[in-house]
Amino acid sequence: MKTNPLHKSPMKKFSTAVVVLLTLLLSPLSSAASNAKVTQISDNVYAIFLDYYHSLVVVGDQGVLITDPANPARAEALQTEIAKLTDLPVTQVVLSHEHYDHVGGTEVFKDADIYAHQATRPVFRIDTTGQAPTSVDQYVQDKTTLEVGQTQVDLLHYGAADGVGTLAIHLPEEKVVFTADLYETNQLTDQRWLADSNFLGSRKLLNALTEFKPEFAITTHSAELDPEQLQLAADFYNDLYAAVEPALSKAMAEGFPAVMALMATLPEQVKLDKYKSFQNYDHLPAHVERMIFSIFHGG
Numbered sequence: 001m002k003t004n005p006l007h008k009s010p011m012k013k014f015s016t017a018v019v020v021l022l023t024l025l026l027s028p029l030s031s032a033a034s035n036a037k038v039t040q041i042s043d044n045v046y047a048i049f050l051d052y053y054h055s056l057v058v059v060g061d062q063g064v065l066i067t068d069p070a071n072p073a074r075a076e077a078l079q080t081e082i083a084k085l086t087d088l089p090v091t092q093v094v095l096s097h098e099h100y101d102h103v104g105g106t107e108v109f110k111d112a113d114i115y116a117h118q119a120t121r122p123v124f125r126i127d128t129t130g131q132a133p134t135s136v137d138q139y140v141q142d143k144t145t146l147e148v149g150q151t152q153v154d155l156l157h158y159g160a161a162d163g164v165g166t167l168a169i170h171l172p173e174e175k176v177v178f179t180a181d182l183y184e185t186n187q188l189t190d191q192r193w194l195a196d197s198n199f200l201g202s203r204k205l206l207n208a209l210t211e212f213k214p215e216f217a218i219t220t221h222s223a224e225l226d227p228e229q230l231q232l233a234a235d236f237y238n239d240l241y242a243a244v245e246p247a248l249s250k251a252m253a254e255g256f257p258a259v260m261a262l263m264a265t266l267p268e269q270v271k272l273d274k275y276k277s278f279q280n281y282d283h284l285p286a287h288v289e290r291m292i293f294s295i296f297h298g299g
Helices: 010-026 028-034 072-083 118-125 199-210 227-254 256-269 281-296
Strands: 037-040 045-050 053-059 064-067 090-094 113-117 138-140 143-148 151-156 168-171 176-179 216-219
Touching: 045 072, 053 072, 053 176, 053 216, 064 072, 064 143, 113 118, 118 138, 168 199, 176 199, 176 227, 199 227, 199 281, 216 227, 227 256, 227 281, 256 281
Parallel strands: 064 090, 090 113, 113 138, 176 216
Antiparallel strands: 037 045, 045 053, 053 064, 143 151, 151 168, 168 176
């Protein structure tokens, strides 16, 4: 009796299913790479959204500049995606700020120079997880311009924002801005991630970037590049500041007990209805508290 080659016994079907499942679980790189969203911005500039992180990719004459590898697995997947765009190696890695979940994986790009703001140095020094780079080639100041082929890449620091060593990137000719962790599209940042944010710095940085009138605004944890979202984020910080600063200034003039009383009451009193449809709007009290601390305490 001949066996139909297309027929599989239940045990073989089960074995095949197990193999498929194990392949998916043990092969995160191929899965991540296949889910990458690659947006071409100009002849040599791309945005790659992969594994919940966005990287700016600038292809030069002799090498490629990227931002935020994030972790080794994502870095390898990112390298795979870049290889589809160019044969040139990654030669420059710019780290947006010091948070460890953004700066891992630099070792994947063995011949690349690593750039970070000088304020990241003491945070990298105390890393116990092994995510921070073991060395940084260029600790930059508040404005550094790199030439990647014919593309001008400005690294800009306006002060503490999400972390103390925040770098924004501006490509003037391509009208691109890149930031990390300051906003996500149509939502307030989850309150669990606010502890290291200085809202005065975030407000200053977002307002500065809107003045560039970008056509593409990249934020690390959202796939969209719509500059209207950047403007909306700046509006939120401005509205939040306007709701907090007058009351806090009055309390500060009255003395420390009045400030403490305000901290206990104002977070539940502020209502910014313009953002009521945003995801995590119920986390607004934590944003009010963070703005109070940023103005009064500097952190």
